[in-house]
Amino acid sequence: MNAAFTKSSQLQKAPVELASKFTQLGGMMIESLIGLLILSVIGGGVMHATARMANTQQQQTVNNITVNQMRSMLVNRTTSAGADLCAAGSNPKVKLPGQTEETAVVVKGCSNVNMQITNVKTGSTTLGAQTVSSMRPVVLEVGTEVNKVRVGGVEVRDATAP
Secondary structure (H helix, E strand, C coil): CHHHHHHHHHHHHHHHHHHHHHHHHHHHHHHHHHHHHHHHHHHHHHHHHHHHHHHHHHHHHHHHHHHHHHHHHHHHCECCCCCECCCCCCCCEECCCCCCCCEECEEECCCEEEEEECCEEECCEEECCEEEEEECCCEEEEECCCCEEEECCCCCCCCCCC
C-alpha cells in the first residue's frame, strides 16, 4: 500500500512541474522578444543618426570646396576665364562636386557705396554729416536661401539709398 501511495503522489506532482516549466519558457520568450525589440529600436536610432551625420559631412565638404574656389576668385579678382569679377558681362562660375554643370556665382558689392559720417571735426570746427564715397567689399554668393555659401564679408548698403 505504501508503494501505491508513493506512485500516486509522483503522478500528481509531474503535471504541476511540467506546467510550471512551460510557463517559464513562455515568459522567457516574451522577455527575449521585448529585449530584441528594444535593441532594434536603439539600433535604428543609431543608424538614423549616422545617416544624418554623413549627409551633413558631405554638405560641409561641398561647401568647403565652393568656399575655396570663391576665395581663389576673390584673391585673384578674376574668374577662370580671366575677366574681372566686377566687369560688365562677367559671369563667374564654380564647379561643384557631383554636378555636371557649373553653378553661377552672384557677385555683390562692385559699385561704390555712399557712407554718412557724423561729428567730423577739423581743428576746433565740427562739421555736420558728411557723405563719403568708398568701394564696397566684394561678396560672392552661391546657392539658395536655405543653403547659401557666402565669401567676402557682408554686403554694405548705401547710406543715401531709401
